[in-house]
Amino acid sequence: MESIQAGYLTNFEAQINSVDEDSVVLDRTLFYPIGGGQNWDTGTLSWDGGELVVSEVRGRGDVQHFVGEDHGLAPGDAVSGKIDWNRRHAHMRMHTAQHLVSGIVYEMYDGARTVGNQIHSDRSRIDFNPIRFDEEMIDAIFQKANEIVETDLEVTDCIMTRDEINAIMPPDRTNMDLLPISVKQLRVVKIGDNVDLCPCAGTHVKGLGEIGEMKYLGKKNKGKGTTRVNYTLSGCES
Numbered sequence: 001m002e003s004i005q006a007g008y009l010t011n012f013e014a015q016i017n018s019v020d021e022d023s024v025v026l027d028r029t030l031f032y033p034i035g036g037g038q039n040w041d042t043g044t045l046s047w048d049g050g051e052l053v054v055s056e057v058r059g060r061g062d063v064q065h066f067v068g069e070d071h072g073l074a075p076g077d078a079v080s081g082k083i084d085w086n087r088r089h090a091h092m093r094m095h096t097a098q099h100l101v102s103g104i105v106y107e108m109y110d111g112a113r114t115v116g117n118q119i120h121s122d123r124s125r126i127d128f129n130p131i132r133f134d135e136e137m138i139d140a141i142f143q144k145a146n147e148i149v150e151t152d153l154e155v156t157d158c159i160m161t162r163d164e165i166n167a168i169m170p171p172d173r174t175n176m177d178l179l180p181i182s183v184k185q186l187r188v189v190k191i192g193d194n195v196d197l198c199p200c201a202g203t204h205v206k207g208l209g210e211i212g213e214m215k216y217l218g219k220k221n222k223g224k225g226t227t228r229v230n231y232t233l234s235g236c237e238s
């Protein structure tokens, strides 16, 4: 995804590049493939007289759109792609919420790191290490997160070098220290004026207000100092 604004586009025209038994690769796509903890987009591919549901999207570079067997599509065919906006928008809201909460936990609790995340449309989770949360800490995190959401700070993105990122945020907060040294330039997602800054390829909302109310769903001790926190957002509950 090239920009925050591009995350709001849902319709596109494309040609089939190659086909497999149950999937197709397009010459261009707006479908987000699973990656970076964020789940894939769903939607449809349609053409004169036909339509297929895209149920799963995987891979970088050659992005595979899974449309089921006997799809009948061939290289060169023109199709119109359409993203399921409700699901995409839920992912955008959930993902920006994750960045916000990860930053808050790092700041409030002695640099506790985000060591994993799963962004889904109905509920999401973040793994923190090293930390054990009590109810008071959890309340403080979600209260702070909801307060910041209400300020409706702008969310932007840009391309930055490794050194530029590390000059603004500690490498263990952005997980820059885990990236291969060969990666020199990264797409960075920024909340407000560096309230949070994180290298990320996911889709995000353009303002924090779009996140709505964040709701804590529970936590789980995953061992070795890792605690998983589950949350959802207003309107996303399954």
Ligand SMILES: [Zn+2]
Binding pocket: 036, 095, 099, 198, 199, 200, 201, 202
């Ligand atoms: Zn991210």
